[in-house]
Amino acid sequence: MGYLYHLKHLTLVFFVVLTGWHAACEVSVKFDSFIGPNVNTVPQFDPLAFGETALKLRSLRHELLSSNLVNADTPNYKARDIDFQAVLMQRLSGQTGTAAVSLERTHPGHIPLASSMQSPQQKFRVGVQPSLDGNTVDPDIERGHFVKNAFFTEAALSFLGSTLRTRLSAITGQPS
Amino acid sequence: MSLLGTFDVGTTGLVAQSLRLNLIASNVANAETAVSSDGQAYRARHVVFQSEARAGRIGQGVKVARIVESTAEPRMEYRPGHPLANPQGYITMPNVNPAEQMVDMVSASRAYQFNVEMMNTTKQLMLKTLDLGK
Numbered sequence: 001m002g003y004l005y006h007l008k009h010l011t012l013v014f015f016v017v018l019t020g021w022h023a024a025c026e027v028s029v030k031f032d033s034f035i036g037p038n039v040n041t042v043p044q045f046d047p048l049a050f051g052e053t054a055l056k057l058r059s060l061r062h063e064l065l066s067s068n069l070v071n072a073d074t075p076n077y078k079a080r081d082i083d084f085q086a087v088l089m090q091r092l093s094g095q096t097g098t099a100a101v102s103l104e105r106t107h108p109g110h111i112p113l114a115s116s117m118q119s120p121q122q123k124f125r126v127g128v129q130p131s132l133d134g135n136t137v138d139p140d141i142e143r144g145h146f147v148k149n150a151f152f153t154e155a156a157l158s159f160l161g162s163t164l165r166t167r168l169s170a171i172t173g174q175p176s
Numbered sequence: 177m178s179l180l181g182t183f184d185v186g187t188t189g190l191v192a193q194s195l196r197l198n199l200i201a202s203n204v205a206n207a208e209t210a211v212s213s214d215g216q217a218y219r220a221r222h223v224v225f226q227s228e229a230r231a232g233r234i235g236q237g238v239k240v241a242r243i244v245e246s247t248a249e250p251r252m253e254y255r256p257g258h259p260l261a262n263p264q265g266y267i268t269m270p271n272v273n274p275a276e277q278m279v280d281m282v283s284a285s286r287a288y289q290f291n292v293e294m295m296n297t298t299k300q301l302m303l304k305t306l307d308l309g310k
Contacts, residue, residue: 056178059178059179059301060178060234062178062179062182062298062301063178063179063181063182063185063233063234063235064234064235066182066185066186066235066294066298067185067227067234067235067236067237069189069290069291069294070185070186070188070189070192070236070237070238070291070294071225071227071236071238072287072290073225073238073283073287074225074226074227074238075224075225075226077227077236119234122234139286139290143290146294146297147297150297150300150301153301154301154304157301157304157305157308160308160309161307161308161309161310164308164309165309168309
């Protein structure tokens with residue numbers, strides 16, 4: 001059981017770091033829903049799948065935040081973001097539940113195509129001091145989110161890397 | 177891969193901001209040009225930015241939708257001896273406001289720096305991704 005115990009805690013640390021939580025109370029609340037009511041159960045998500053999903057979403061958010069920064073001077077542009085934690089849980093539990101990006105059909109005879117691109121639901125950030133031209137991008141806030149997101153992407157990469165190394169050493173029997 | 181898409185987004189920002197800087201340079205250089213090539217006093221030019229959605233991508237770039245000439249009234253300067261002076265002794269000077277141009281320039285250069293910084297961060301993240309599992 002010792003192994004499972006460590007694994008559980010490792011995954012929790014994983015989760016906390018990747019989703020960017022810092023409040024301890026929030027962690028304890030989510031702990032049950034994440035691990036399950038029985039603390040002796042195996043973690044719900046495979047670290048590899050978890051790392052991959054987190055990394056994908058992180059890089060998606062990276063692009064979204066960079067587009068906010070680029071449009072800091074565009075009239076009527078509204079800053080957008082995704083609810084990372086919600087989308088991550090959604091992806092991990094196998095639901096897409098989001099608006100799919102699909103090809104536009106300009107003729108009734110066109111065959112509808114199921115799109116493989118699922119983009120997470122985007123939300124608009126509430127502007128602290130919106131400007132007169134209708135732009136709600138606050139460069140300081142966006143930069144803060146951007147840097148934080150980059151940092152968590154690095155964390156995700158390093159966790160995923162160490163998982164890979166661990167598995168590799170388990171397969172080859174050689175310490176990596 | 178979204179990280180690669182960030183480079184595209186960043187590039188659109190660099191292009192748009194450098195065009196804006198170019199126009200500011202033109203405005204400042206022509207601030208004292210009484211007659212421009214079309215026979216009229218020079219008018220300040222400004223860019224109009226527009227966000228640019230890209231098919232299937234989450235990030236939006238920015239593009240220069242159009243370049244507009246300022247509609248502010250030209251500055252009338254009393255220079256009776258000037259060859260271009262009207263019968264009342266005034267010449268028409270450009271409507272360039274130097275303070276406005278300076279503020280615009282600072283804003284453009286900051287935005288440009290943000291973009292460069294953003295692309296640098298993205299580059300580092302991609303290099304880290306290449307090292308995954310090593």
